[in-house]
Amino acid sequence: MQYQINNTxxxxxxxxxxxxxxxxxxxxxxxxxILGGGVAxxxxxxxxxxxxxxxxxxxxxxxxGAVMTGGGSLKARYVIHAVGPRNGEGDExxxxxxxxxxxxxxxxxxxxxxxxxxxxxxGIFGFPVDRCADVMITTTLQYVKxxxxxxxxxxxxxxxxxxxxxxxxxxxxxxxD
Numbered sequence: 327m328q329y330q331i332n333n334t335x336x337x338x339x340x341x342x343x344x345x346x347x348x349x350x351x352x353x354x355x356x357x358x359x360i361l362g363g364g365v366a367x368x369x370x371x372x373x374x375x376x377x378x379x380x381x382x383x384x385x386x387x388x389x390x391g392a393v394m395t396g397g398g399s400l401k402a403r404y405v406i407h408a409v410g411p412r413n414g415e416g417d418e419x420x421x422x423x424x425x426x427x428x429x430x431x432x433x434x435x436x437x438x439x440x441x442x443x444x445x446x447x448x449g450i451f452g453f454p455v456d457r458c459a460d461v462m463i464t465t466t467l468q469y470v471k472x473x474x475x476x477x478x479x480x481x482x483x484x485x486x487x488x489x490x491x492x493x494x495x496x497x498x499x500x501x502x503d
Contacts, residue, residue, distance in 0.1 A: 327494050329501045334470045336463075336480045338497060340490045343483040344372040347401045349438035350394070351483075352429050354446045355407035358386045359393070364449045369405060373398035377405055389415075390424030392432050402442070406432050410447030413454070419461050422447055426465040433477055440479040445489055455489055459496035467501065 328337035343351050343365060354365045359381035361370035370378055380395035387393050392408040408429045411421035425446055433441045443462065447453035466480055484490040 327497065329497065331467065331470045331501070332475075334475060334477055334480060336466060336470070336482075336497070336501070338482045338484065338490060338494050340485070340487060341483050342368070342485070343442055343444050344368050344400055346442040346481065346483055348440035348442045348479065348481060349402065350404040350406050350433050350436075350440070351397070351400065351402040351442045352392075352444060352446070353405050353407045354444050354449060354451070355387075355409050357389055357391075357409050359384060359407055365444045369400070373400045373405065381407065390421040390428065392425060392428035394432050394436065404433075404436065404438065406441070408446055410451060411453060413447070413452035418447070418453055419457065422453065422458065422461045423465045426462050427469055430466065430469045430475070430477065430480075434473070434475050437476050439476055440481070441477060442481040442483045445482070445484055445493070448489065455492045456496070459493045460500070463493070463496050463500050 376398040389409045397403045406429045408425040410425045411418040448455045448458040
């Protein structure tokens with residue numbers, strides 16, 4: 327499923343984000359930028375040690391923040407490490423909105439044309455997938471509508487059919503059929 331908003335295509339796919347052929351992929355990171363499990367672990371495994379080495383040099387970022395490293399051995403040239411909230415820590419929706427928007431700003435600031443997002447915070451951080459979809463899609467729509475952006479392709483790359491269904495349903499409601 328995909329939508330055209332201004333000059334940007336927003337698409338929803340089921341797949342492995344480490345295989346995305348985009349300028350950047352987004353890592354659902356922790357604040358210490360340690361590539362452990364989940365999306366981060368898959369990125370570490372396929373991208374090689376250079377990504378973790380760059381993360382170590384950066385040292386970390388805040389919840390809601392996003393920092394960029396090279397893509398190592400990945401198809402994507404860059405990884406944007408976005409720190410989403412842990413469910414129950416407070417202000418989760420605002421923090422997820424910031425992580426999404428800061429990822430888009432980072433990509434734009436580097437004049438990238440394509441980016442792929444996972445469902446930030448919906449894995450081991452326990453944030454409900456339906457709320458994640460609403461926040462990430464709404465934030466992306468607002469960004470694309472309100473900013474002159476280099477991004478002509480924004481992909482939500484979701485790891486299973488159930489998560490894809492939730493995101494596609496939210497997109498239908500928020501963007502329209």
